[in-house]
Amino acid sequence: MKFVDEFRDAELGRAVAVEILSRVEPGRHYKLMEVCGGHTHSIYKYGIDDLLPANVELVHGPGCPVCVIPMGRVDDGIAIAHHDGVIFTCFGDMMRVPGSSGSLLDAKAAGADIRMVYSPLDALRIAKQNPDREVVFFAIGFETTAPSTALTLRRARAERLPNFSVMCSHVTIVPPLRALLESPDLRLDGFIGPGHVSTVVGARPFQFIPADYGKPVVIAGFEPLDILQAIAMILRQLADGRSEVENQYKRVVPYEGNLRALEVMAEVFELRPHFEWRGLGFISHSGLKLSEAYADLDAEARFRVPGVRVADPKACQCGEVLKGVIKPWECKVFGTACTPERPIGTCMVSSEGACAAYYNFGRFAREREVV
């Protein structure tokens, strides 16, 4: 397929791996963080870390949209879903995220009308088909999915649909990156920038990383050659003593982002003063809520929700995994009590979660190593 096959060329991949090898200084340890769940998935799926020298370490950041949703938000969603006459809609991954007393899937099994949708537009269609029911969409994700929610709300407003509302849990990528860079327990040498978020926000929001922290950022695509080339570009910057934002994913990401998407987001959303991230705690101005103009479509204003903060299970170390402090397999419950079939933590739920990606692909290589 065009734009895909060219970036899975094994011969070119080996050539880039050789370049990476030539760029590293012996005796220096390089710690590079990817902050997009899609990258984490690709790294394990294609075994990219196996092509890297031992002193180039990939660390997985908080880039999986499902993984960063705290338990309290799941409980709030379940509370709305249990209201009489409500059809609660969400993405498939979100249905399996554990709350304090089960997941949305458990609530569905217990009788709540919870439906999986592919896009918020599907939820809007369900609202049109069920005028006597209240339809709520559980909106999650970074700046990649927020435009879709914003456009759907704009359509709902234009079509004067009275029975549609959104429980908004969208988050933004820059505040957690700043929080990570301020974290004393994490020393990073550079970032693989989030390709699809950058399609919307552009490259400019990441300029603070080289400017304030002196670290290189390379925005990257999701095919194996994209990621390998981005790693080579970061190592090139480090070898040259440079720190800049570079764009490896030029076939998709324009420097200025998608101005129409930014415009509709600015119309529909505003920043929350603070938002809780699973494992990272409260981060200022990192979550989105509906703006004044769309406040009547806010499900949290329409329905009563508990709004209670719930601590993660003690056994779960998603917080450390999301911050890149530990590897998935270093978590106490990884692969035993916590598996994709019965996840305890969010990182094991989504295919973009570091634990699920490693469980599905990487663990086999590790088992071979042990043997």
Added chain:
Amino acid sequence: MTVLRVDCDRGLALCADEDGSRASVETALVDPVASGDVLLVHAGTALTRLVERWEAPAA
């Protein structure tokens, strides 16, 4: 996803992914699309149209 058919009035396009699965895609955020265009789609919304401006991976 690849555009198969365009519905200009509703701002939607019928698209197919790599596996052949089809879906209606919102196209309000990109310039007018045509059959055969390749779109980056997230949550049912096209975020950009892919163009040939990439650099070949360094060898």
